[in-house]
Amino acid sequence: MKNSIIKEKSFSFALEIIDLYKKLQEQKxxxxxxxxxxxxTSIGANVNEALAGESRxxxxxxxxxxxxxxxxxxYWxxxxxxxSLIELDLSEYINQCQEITKILTSIVKTTKTS
Structure with a gap:
């Protein structure tokens, strides 16, 4: 269950970052x-690879x-x-990224100990 959640969240986050990237480019x-x-975008790519993993x-x-x-x-x-490079509120992106980090940390810890 968690795996599908992280797959969806990482994909959605990547799409939002692509949109943010366009805005950042507009701001030079x-x-x-x-x-x-x-x-x-690498987050979701690696999640997908993990889900097709050959072993635990x-x-x-x-x-x-x-x-x-x-x-x-x-970090970025x-x-x-x-x-002071840009004039955008990034708090929602930061919150989403923190949530993804927490989920991934939980998945890794749980898988290692079970």
Missing amino acids: EYILSKQLLRSA ADFVHKMTISNKEARESL LELLDKS
Whole structure:
């Protein structure tokens, strides 16, 4: 059940980040936005790979990578939010990313211990 939830949330988040990326480009922010786009879209890609994992260890490994990508995305979002580079409210993106990170952390911990 959690796997389908994280798949849906990571895909939806990636779509929202693509829209945010376009807005950031309009505000002439090219460097951090590209980093954010790469890490945020990688979350769902790795979740999908994990769900097709060949073993439990492969599943955990890919979900761990997804978690790292989510944490990196959170870093870029917080950096953009606290800098004076752009004029956008990123709090909703930050909240979503934090939620995804919590879910992924839970999946990894639960899978490792069960």
